[in-house]
Amino acid sequence: MLGVGSLLVLVVWLVTTAQTTTTTTTVQGNAFLELPAMDHDANVTCGGLAITVLLRHEYIARNRDWIGDGRFLSLKDRTCRAIMTSDGDAIFSVAGDFSSCGNTVSVTEQLAVTGVLETTEYKFSNQLVHEVGTGIVSRKINLFKFDCIYSANQRLSALTTSADVHVIKVENINGEMEVFKNITEDEVYNSAPNITSDETVFIRVSVKQPPAINIPTVNFKFTTVIETCWTTTTNVNNYTLVENGCPVDQHVDMLANGESLNATFGVQLFQVVVGNATSATVYCVVKLCNKTNENSCVPQCNEKRKKRSTDDEDREIKYFIESSNSRVIELKFPIRRSEALPSVQTYTTTTAKPAKNEGLSKLNTILLVSLTVGVVIIVATILCLTAILCSKNRRGNPKRIDSF
Known part of the structure; x- marks a missing residue:
């Protein structure tokens, strides 16, 4: 019977191991590209000397299947690529000429009573993109757009006098x-x-x-x-x-x-x-x-209708x-x-909420039942064999009856 007890312990260990193995999963990466959450995954700093974008290494690691190690990330101008820190963060910077790196420059002007346009603020707009390849085999993913707005009397390092967009108030x-x-x-x-x-x-x-x-x-x-x-x-x-x-x-x-x-x-x-x-x-x-x-x-409401523009456009x-x-x-x-509203009737229904990880639970149950049935069969077989052996021993060694 010691063999039967050891077998039962072994089977119980197998059941526990099967359950643990089935329900334990390790997330290697996102199934879909996750857009960066501002102030959590990314930060934009609008400084007087430079505009700086930081993309944290945790975001890059979670989306490695989509953006790799971050070396193909850039601003709109692909020459403005990331500088990678020792921690794996990606940093992008527009310094000196604020119209570089693909920045779109907008000027807001107020129409004075004299009819003269007075500049009130400047806005610099860009976007963080991931682009690999060229031509028809290229893939471009826009992660997010950002704006930096400065008042007209704010001193900037090298503010361009030309603008792409004029907004006249x-x-x-x-x-x-x-x-x-x-x-x-x-x-x-x-x-x-x-x-x-x-x-x-x-x-x-x-x-x-x-x-x-x-x-x-x-x-x-x-x-x-x-x-x-x-x-x-x-x-x-x-x-x-x-x-x-x-x-x-x-x-x-x-x-x-x-x-x-x-x-x-x-x-x-x-x-x-x-x-x-x-x-x-x-x-x-x-x-x-x-x-x-x-x-x-x-x-441009439909991306499919958007045509690639030349640099001049x-x-x-x-x-x-x-x-x-x-x-x-x-x-x-x-x-x-115009039509009358239908009368509203309220019905109370009870909907059972699906159990979390329902698929895994069902699989665990099936495994547990199968292994339990297997244990029962093995134990029953052992008991039957034991009974047969005992019966044979009795036949081979009959008890001796003394005559008086």
């Missing part, structure tokens, strides 16, 4: 918003429309009289660019429709933006607005853009006109839901 941008029944914009609603939940309305935002900007070297041809739009409802909920010039919901379709003084989008408003709201009002903030070519002011000077008080353009009347 004016007191107001006078615009109006209209809502149409069809895409051809020939049937306008002059009062609050009543629409069904799946009906599309077409909203046009226009700037009729752009402010007069006098720069002798620039021939202005302004277009209206919708920056952001949202809606408020009767239950005081806000829903974003457009952000950074691009739709943020599948029920919003940008039809024209940055092409002329009219910008238009279609929206199934009560597919975006959820709940029991019976009406919604639309608001938008716009800016003006100086159009230099067909698509120079059109927001990247450095093309752009002019934007913005309202200094971020004036909001409001639809003159709300849009109402």
Whole structure:
């Protein structure tokens, strides 16, 4: 029976080992590229002498399958690569000429009452990228974008006088918003429309009289660019429709933006607005853009539509006109839901939460049951063999009976 006890101990040890081996996992890296968390994985320091970007070694190690050891990381200009520290951190620096390393330089100017443009601030924009290869075999990953903003009276080491983008602040941008029944914009609603939940309305935002900007070297041809739009409802909920010039919901379709003084989008408003709201009002903030070519002011909402630009196109000077008080353009009347809302019934359901690591638990259970069954079979076999041996011994050695 000592052999049986030893066998049982061995089987129990095997079960425990199988469970431990199955549930213990080691994470070698991320299955998907993780975007750096600012102030945790990365830091940007906007100094007067240099702009510095730090990417920590812990982030690089977690994403080694995607960005390697960090030696192919750079700013927009691929010649501005990382300096690796002894700890494995990657440091990128733009010093001296703040327009180098692919920095986009924006100047914000205020239109004074005298008609003169006064510079108020400078903004330098760049991005951290991982790019390997060239041509059609190249792979480029944009990790994050960053901006450094300086006031005009702040002393910088080598501030460039040329800028890629000029943002001119004016007191107001006078615009109006209209809502149409069809895409051809020939049937306008002059009062609050009543629409069904799946009906599309077409909203046009226009700037009729752009402010007069006098720069002798620039021939202005302004277009209206919708920056952001949202809606408020009767239950005081806000829903974003457009952000950074691009739709943020599948029920919003940008039809024209940055092409002329009219910008238009279609929206199934009560597919975006959820709940029991019976009406919604639309608001938008716009800016003006100086159009230099067909698509120079059109927001790039779809990366697949983006064309690679030459260095000359990247450095093309752009002019934007913005309202200094971020004036909001409001639809003159709300849009109402026409159909009656269905009655709401509340049901209480109980849903069992899946156990954590359910797949591993099931596998452990199967292994445990299988091994237990195996133990039982082995023990039963041993007992049977023992009984057979005992029976044979009894037959071979019969007890002696003395006769009286």
